Amino acid sequence: MYYPFFLTYILTGLFIGGTVFYWALKSGQFSDQQRARFLALEDIGPQAGPTSMRGRYQLYFIFSLALAAILASIALLGYALFFS
16 A cells, blocks of 8 residues: 555655765764763854855755755655545
């Protein structure tokens, strides 16, 4: 019945999640685990967003992945409701 829709939805989510995890590994998000536990205790003022072009492209890429996931969810839900 709806199994292909749910499998497509799950596989899309796993692909996007894996892509974001791979990006986090490559950009060093997990490199300093000892310092990470104390970041919530530090009193740092507001900081600006990424200033380099690479940081901006990474930010645009993450937002485009989130938008693609939302649009895929809407399309899959619409297809499941109206064409099945």
